[in-house]
Amino acid sequence: MIRIENISKQLSHRILFIETSAALNRGEKIGLVGPNGAGKTTVFRMIAGEEQPDEGQVSVEKGMTVGYFNQDVGEMSGRSAVAEVMDGAGPVSVVAAELRELESAMVDPDRLDEMDAIIERYGEVQARYEELDGYALEGRAREVLAGLSFSQEMMDGDVGKLSGGWKMRVALGRILLMRPDAMLLDEPSNHLDLESLIWLEQFLKGYEGALLMTSHDREFMNRIVNKIIEIDAGSLNTYSGNYEFYEQQRVLNEKQQQAQFERQQAMLAKEIKFIERFKARASHASQVQSRVKKLDKIDRVEPPKRRQTVSFEFAPAPRSGEDVVNLKGVHKAYGSRTIYDGLDFMIRRRERWCIMGVNGAGKSTLLKLATGATAPDQGTVALGASVKLGYFAQHAMDLLDGDSTILQWLEERFPKAGQAPLRALSGCFGFSGDDIDKRCRVLSGGEKARLVMAAMLFDPPNFLVLDEPTNHLDLDTKEMLIAALKQYEGTMLFVSHDRHFLAELSNRVLELTPEGVHRYDGGYTEYVARTGHEAPGLRS
Structure with missing residues (x-):
């Protein structure tokens, strides 16, 4: 193909x-x-x-x-999410657009004198729309958008009012509907x-x-x-x-190539030693010449290319008290929408809680309450003794000074650290070589997130609160972060959509559902086994 x-x-x-x-x-x-x-x-x-x-x-x-989805979704505004998604389906989207224009015209009092022509044209366009299976297509477009977590209101609203992340979903939906x-x-x-x-x-x-x-x-x-x-x-x-098989196979291939390389190097060393030893003896001249020719003809095995892997080790975090944070009788609402109504939740030292819940269930709100970034309407939130808090949120990128380079910003935060450890830290999080001299203002959203996380982990807190920490991290950096957090001896509270991250790091699950809050001992893997689903609201 x-x-x-x-x-x-x-x-x-x-x-x-x-x-x-x-x-x-x-x-x-x-x-x-x-x-x-x-x-x-x-x-x-x-x-x-x-x-x-x-x-x-x-x-x-x-x-x-061929349908191509990339991160550059372009400008979207003036149409509904449904209309944008249907736009990828070819001729039917043009007919749908005209149908909507005619529907608007039919209720426009300023166009009453044109009504007969509008109604006649509407009949023609509607027939063409049915011929192209347009009504079924709109149903499928709504199914795709619902699968991507759009509410009916969001589907029919102006796509221009959506955030960049939701526009990405619209662009993805367009390709999926196109099939x-x-x-x-x-x-x-x-x-x-x-x-x-x-x-x-x-x-x-x-x-x-x-x-x-x-x-x-x-x-x-x-x-x-x-x-x-x-x-x-x-x-x-x-x-x-699949990817897991590829990882195993790549390691196996590297081992085999290394063994082959070492065998050939040993053989070459033996042959060269013979040539060096006997090249001056006339009695061995023909043998020496034969071996020289043999060496010239050998296809040399290259040593395996070593893919650069980075690792990051935490400095030991100071020990906190046994009770890390205690939420008692917490009420929280936004307008008429109640998020929490009398929540009691205690986190103890070395527990690693992952928070599960559908969009709008209050996952990020719980993190904000626990860190003091937002106050409860009623109830109390109390940090325990000797708790040193580290909070990674998406808005944390606003703390960066646009005029500073990556290295300058880190040096300002850690003036006693010295350049070598800060350069090593930057390399772990994907800033190697000249990247460290980039100004913060030119960094992408993902690069800013990595830099903020690097700074937070360089001087580790004993209570880490992480809101979607793996967004924008590539596979290698994500593996490095998981390996580092596995060794971390502090307490964690986090939200993530990455199932590998959830399974590797959680030892407690808090599930937020419309029926109430459910606690599970054991991590994400045990949660899936006990509930029969991988996320709230989904059934296996």
Whole structure:
């Protein structure tokens, strides 16, 4: 269906691909992986025809439809979310737009004199809409939006009033409704809550076309893909199986290549030793010449390319008292909407609570109450003795000084630390080399989030409160963070839509439901086993 043949590609002074090939066939669901900056988005853009390789070619089978979702959703306003999603469905969206215009015209008192012509045209357009199965399409558009957690009000409201994250969902919905022969999805799991993520997972499992996707959510990728294409040092390497199999296979391949390299090095050393020993003896001249020729013809085995892995170790956090935070009789409402009505909740030292709940259940509000970022309407919130709080929230990025470089900002926060440990810290969170001299104002949202988290963990609190800490983190950085937090001896309260993060780090679950608050001893894995669902409101 789609073939990438002997392509080479250079961006500025950076070589992305060197004479490499890959293919996407019918029915395949492929995960595209590689470190940040390896060229994943460039692969998508070349398949979509938005970029060309410097050498080689990317060919798409004639007549094949391709849907491409990326993070740049463009300007959206003036239409409903339903209309925007239907826009990807081709001719029917144009007819739908005219139908809505005529419906408005029919109730416009200023156009009464045109009413006969409007009604006649409305009949023609409505017939065409039915012919194109438009009413069924609108139903499917609403199903897709509901799966992505849109309320009916949001579906029919002006999409221009939505946040960037919700506009991303609209753009994703457009591609899903289109159901093209091949889907290219660049980070579709970003900006989705857990319920939407699980719905999208089921949708893509049932999708019969070819799929090429990237995702920073390993669990999401594991459950969908049956093949991995890895970008590594200019090559596209293909592995059959899901992401977990790819990880195991890559380690095995590296071990085999290392063993092969070492065997050949030992053999070469032996041959060179013989040549050096006997090259001056006439009696061994023919043997020496024979071995020299043999060495010239040998294909040299390269040692495996070591992928840079980063690790981060916490400095020991000071010990807190046994009671870390105590919420008693807490009431909290926003306008007429009650979020908590008499909540009692105690967190003790070394507990790791993950908060589960549908959109609007009050997950972030609970974190704000526990940290003192918001006050209860009634009741009390008390931090325990010797508690040192660290709170990571999405608005924490506002604390950055736009004029400072990354290094300057860290030095201002930790004037006694010295440059070496701060550079090492920056490298762990994806800022290596010259990146550390970037000014904070030019950082992307994801880079700002990583920098704020790095600063918080450099001087660790004994009570960590994290609101979606893995948003914008790539797979390697996420693994580094999980490994570091596993060693952390403090207390945690967090919200995340990443199931791998939830399973690895939680030892308690607080589930917020319309029926009330439910506590579960044991972490996320036990919660799934006991409730039979992966998120509140969903059934397995």
